[in-house]
Amino acid sequence: MTGPKDTEQDIEETVKPSVSGKFRRWLPLVILLALMTIAFSQGLHKQLTLSNLIMQRQDLIGFVDQNLLAALAVFCLAYIVCVALSFPGASLLTIAGGFLFGWIAGGTVTVVGATIGACAVFLVARSSFGEVLTKRAGPFLSRLAEGFRNEGFSYLLFLRLTPVFPFWLVNIAPAIFQMRLPTYALATFIGIIPGTFAFAFIGSGLDSVIEAQEAANPGCASAGNCEIEISALVTPQLLAAFFALGIASLIPVVLKKIRSA
Numbered sequence: 001m002t003g004p005k006d007t008e009q010d011i012e013e014t015v016k017p018s019v020s021g022k023f024r025r026w027l028p029l030v031i032l033l034a035l036m037t038i039a040f041s042q043g044l045h046k047q048l049t050l051s052n053l054i055m056q057r058q059d060l061i062g063f064v065d066q067n068l069l070a071a072l073a074v075f076c077l078a079y080i081v082c083v084a085l086s087f088p089g090a091s092l093l094t095i096a097g098g099f100l101f102g103w104i105a106g107g108t109v110t111v112v113g114a115t116i117g118a119c120a121v122f123l124v125a126r127s128s129f130g131e132v133l134t135k136r137a138g139p140f141l142s143r144l145a146e147g148f149r150n151e152g153f154s155y156l157l158f159l160r161l162t163p164v165f166p167f168w169l170v171n172i173a174p175a176i177f178q179m180r181l182p183t184y185a186l187a188t189f190i191g192i193i194p195g196t197f198a199f200a201f202i203g204s205g206l207d208s209v210i211e212a213q214e215a216a217n218p219g220c221a222s223a224g225n226c227e228i229e230i231s232a233l234v235t236p237q238l239l240a241a242f243f244a245l246g247i248a249s250l251i252p253v254v255l256k257k258i259r260s261a
Helices: 004-041 050-055 057-066 068-084 090-101 103-135 139-161 167-176 181-191 193-204 206-216 236-249 251-260
Strands: none
Touching (some): 004 103, 050 090, 090 103, 090 206, 103 167
């Protein structure tokens, strides 16, 4: 026969795992948000500027020449942290990678770092609030979530290839729809390759642009006032090419819908 003490014990045993589970689920998100708050409050994201890259280029190039493997590792780690903390200026970091290491090595290490950072954000988001939002989603979001689970690779590939949505938003959205990590990682890795190597290639030619500015305005590099804008380096034709690649990634989905109609 069950008494009051047994009932209280059962309730405590039920509550403790529930509280513990919620704590473990939300802890990664709390840590990530705390790190983001500290980083942004200290203005670390403001250091990611083209002017700083130009002013420090000689020191950076010297470090790379003497410690290539260490420099690649530091750059990869920096990219992972910047993506995980959702810092703006990913394109600038990619350009810096091409500038410091050449477009092949710089592009490769950038793809690896960006994929790892994106996967970290994805896992934190999915474990913290992905399941909760999925359960409370309405009919529209439920259909969208089902589409992401069935055709997630093509959907995410489209989002990665087309520079329409912020990188941090694309990192989080698939987590809400409970996308599988291997599919997410593969689509992210493949999807960011064209844009990454394009920006790294731009970075590999940045030195000649700086030299031209130095010739027109001597001392501008050391002063950090060379008139170079990233927007001027990224042409409309380049953006149009990314969009065309994104549309092409949806062709399998469209064909499947037509066949099933």
